[in-house]
Amino acid sequence: MSYLDNIRTFVRVYDLGNMSAAARDQRISPAVASARISQLEAHLGVRLFQRTTRSLAATEQGRIFYDGACGILEAVALAEAGIGDVTENPRGTLHVAAPLGVGRRLIAPNVPEFAISYPLVDVRLRLSDRALDLTAEGLDIAFFLGLPADSTLRIRKIADCRRILCASPDYVERHGHPERGSDIERAKHNCLNLRFPGAKEFQWHLQTPDGPQRFDVRGRYESDDGDVLTDWALSGAGIAMKPVFEISEHLRSGALVEVVQENPPVPIQMACLYTHRRHQDPKARLFMEFAIARMEAALADDQLPR
Incomplete structure (x- = not known):
């Protein structure tokens, strides 16, 4: 008792x-x-x-x-x-991080709606394609694409996002339409790489009849901002690997076309990290549920047919 x-x-x-x-x-x-x-x-x-x-x-x-x-x-x-x-009636400041493409397209547009429902919560949204340390940087939630480096945090999987290799019609007309990963290596296509300080040498992880394989790729341009790669691809500068949800409007309009259809990229995990606490902060839990529901709906609407 x-x-x-x-x-x-x-x-x-x-x-x-x-x-x-x-x-x-x-x-x-x-x-x-x-x-x-x-x-x-x-x-x-x-x-x-x-x-x-x-x-x-x-x-x-x-x-x-x-x-x-x-x-x-x-x-x-x-x-x-x-x-x-x-x-x-949660209150206080909520610190949220996300990759640039995810944050701009799937999270930021919904923050005003969340603010209307929970007017006492201030959302601080930090967008970066670099890996972030949730604890050291004082973040409550971090959305990410790929696999997290820190296994001590809790992970909530959202979806496996389909990715494609894409280029502009102008680039394809000038340099050819590669169908397989080996075509990229043999023809030395200009590959637009997402890279930031500390990143390893770049390879593209593609699906083949023998299972996933890594292909060495080279390119003249690199950036740590995924949207910059999209802009370069639209300008005809080269081939980019992009999640479909980030470029669906350009695929529908024909500004970008899919290449290497025989060896598409391995899907990438979208998930969120949050601290391992027995009783999670209510405002963090509410924002996570709110954002994930809308992200799942947007991803379902944005996936193009295979």
């Missing part, structure tokens, strides 16, 4: 002046109520009630303890009410 339960029972016995009535009020048996009072008296080292078979009366120590006990229960009630209010 918890000390707080013992205090609650004591207060009800004091208020009602009857052990059985207090037990009914708390939906416990008279024996349990009596045991709680006995435990409390043993803890305090004093007798709180004078009890006979027919009457019950508070001792002087019981009357003194009653005022303090009421204060304890009131403080607990206020604290619980405060938590309940934060849960129902």
Whole structure:
């Protein structure tokens, strides 16, 4: 039995002046109520009630303890009410990170709607294609594409995103339409690589009849911003590997076309990371559920037929 339960029972016995009535009020048996009072008296080292078979009366120590006990229960009630209010009406600042393409297309457009529903929450959205340290950088949630480096954090998978290799019709007309990964290597196509300081030498992980294989690719242009690669591809500069959701409008318009259809890229995982806490911050949990629902809907609408 918890000390707080013992205090609650004591207060009800004091208020009602009857052990059985207090037990009914708390939906416990008279024996349990009596045991709680006995435990409390043993803890305090004093007798709180004078009890006979027919009457019950508070001792002087019981009357003194009653005022303090009421204060304890009131403080607990206020604290619980405060938590309940934060849960129902979350407040504070929420720090969220995401890759540029994911953040710009799938998260940022929905932040105003979240802000209307939860006006006491301030969202700080940080967009970067670089790997981020959730704990060191004070982030609550980090959306990402690929596999996380830190396995100590919790992972919530959202989807496996289809990727394609794409180029502009002008590039294909000038340099040919590669059908297989080996065509890229043999013809030395200009590949537009997403790379940032510390990244390993670049390879494209493509699907083949013999299973996934890595192909060495080379290119004159590199950037740590995925949207820059899209712009370069649109300008006819080379071939880019892109998630379909990032370039679906350009594929529909014909500004970009799919190449290397026989060996498409291996899909990439979209997921989010959050800290391993037994009781997660309500505003972080709410934003994660809110964002994921809308991301899943957008991805379903944006996936083009194979």
